[in-house]
Amino acid sequence: MTEKNKPVKRRLNHRFRFQLLHQWLTKKYLPCKVADVGGGKGLLAYLLSQSGFDVTVIDPLDLPLPPRFKDLNKNRTKLKPEERAFAKKIQKPFEEEMAKDFDLLIGMHAHGSNMKIINACKQYGKDFLLLPCCVIDEPIVKRPGVNWINSLVDYAEKQGFEVKTERLNFVGQSLVIYTDKHLGLISN
Ligand SMILES: C[S@@+](CC[C@H](N)C(=O)[O-])C[C@H]1O[C@@H](n2cnc3c(N)ncnc32)[C@H](O)[C@@H]1O
Numbered sequence: 156m157t158e159k160n161k162p163v164k165r166r167l168n169h170r171f172r173f174q175l176l177h178q179w180l181t182k183k184y185l186p187c188k189v190a191d192v193g194g195g196k197g198l199l200a201y202l203l204s205q206s207g208f209d210v211t212v213i214d215p216l217d218l219p220l221p222p223r224f225k226d227l228n229k230n231r232t233k234l235k236p237e238e239r240a241f242a243k244k245i246q247k248p249f250e251e252e253m254a255k256d257f258d259l260l261i262g263m264h265a266h267g268s269n270m271k272i273i274n275a276c277k278q279y280g281k282d283f284l285l286l287p288c289c290v291i292d293e294p295i296v297k298r299p300g301v302n303w304i305n306s307l308v309d310y311a312e313k314q315g316f317e318v319k320t321e322r323l324n325f326v327g328q329s330l331v332i333y334t335d336k337h338l339g340l341i342s343n
Contacts, residue, residue, distance in 0.1 A: 167227075169327040172286070174227050176263065176323060176331070177202035180284075185339030187258035192249045192272055193265030196220055197241035204243075211243040213253060251275035258337060259284060267292025269307055276334070277314045284333035286323075308332055 167175065176199060186207035191200045194212035197220050203210045219239040225231050245253065249268045254260055254275035262272045263286040270293050276283045290303045295310075297303065311318045316334050323329045 164324060166329075167325045169325050169329075171225075171227065172263065172323065172325050172327075172329070173199040173202060174225075175325055176261075176286070177206070178227060179321065179323060179331075180208075181206045183341055184259075184335070185341060187338060188256065189259045189261060190249075190253065190257040192260055192262045192268050194241075194261075194263075197244070198224060199261070199263060200241055200243070209243075211245055211257070212241055213245045213247065213249050215246060215248050217244065217246050249275075251278060254279045254281050257281060262286070264288045269293060270295065270310060273307070273311045273314065273316070277316070280337070282334045282337050283311075283316075284331060286328070286331050288328050304328075304330060304332065 180203065186209070189203060189208050189210045190213050191197070191210055192213045194200050194214050196218045197212045200210040200212045201220055220234055220241055222239065223231055223233045249271060251271055251274055259282045260272045260276060261284045262268050265272065265285070266289070269285050269287045272283050272285065275281065285307065287304055287307055290297045295306060308318050311332070317336065319333055319335065321331045321333070323331060
């Protein structure tokens with residue numbers, strides 16, 4: 156089959172970012188202790204915990220899980236009211252020293268916490284996975300023509316991290332930047 160004739164995999168709505176990241180992580184890594192910084196409603200944390208990961212949401216807001224969500228096959232799961240409070244939650248702003256209790260720190264659209272997560276991983280020898288969206292509340296000045304995500308990769312590399320990237324199949328900012336030096340690998 157030529158490149159031209161290859162079927163194009165349609166990108167999903169960005170609402171499926173949790174399901175796609177869950178699928179990618181569980182295919183690649185053995186379960187570990189995860190902090191979902193700025194985890195919001197906790198859907199990623201819920202999905203990962205269903206796959207054996209020990210996940211804590213760190214977020215100053217106490218938001219319930221959505222009442223229903225679809226998996227990647229478009230099957231619907233309904234959660235009862237009593238199932239919608241994600242059990243493991245630190246209801247506080249993220250502080251670097253919180254990293255010491257986890258193997259992997261995830262920041263998906265974690266406003267203002269991306270650089271702090273990198274600093275924390277450096278200090279405590281942990282891995283990070285970031286899906287950064289914007290520079291809001293980060294200790295960096297946005298300069299014209301300078302891509303924020305590239306700046307973040309540079310920032311981590313200057314601290315000695317071997318940064319990897321991966322694009323997930325959804326519409327919008329879908330670039331994941333991550334390290335996996337300390338994680339148990341299932342596949343490359
Ligand atoms: C844009 S939402 C992202 C939520 C979810 N990760 C997602 O992808 O939909 C940003 C989240 O970061 C949380 N947040 C804001 N400041 C924070 C901080 N200092 N530490 C941890 N979480 C924070 C907000 O409460 C909010 O839930």
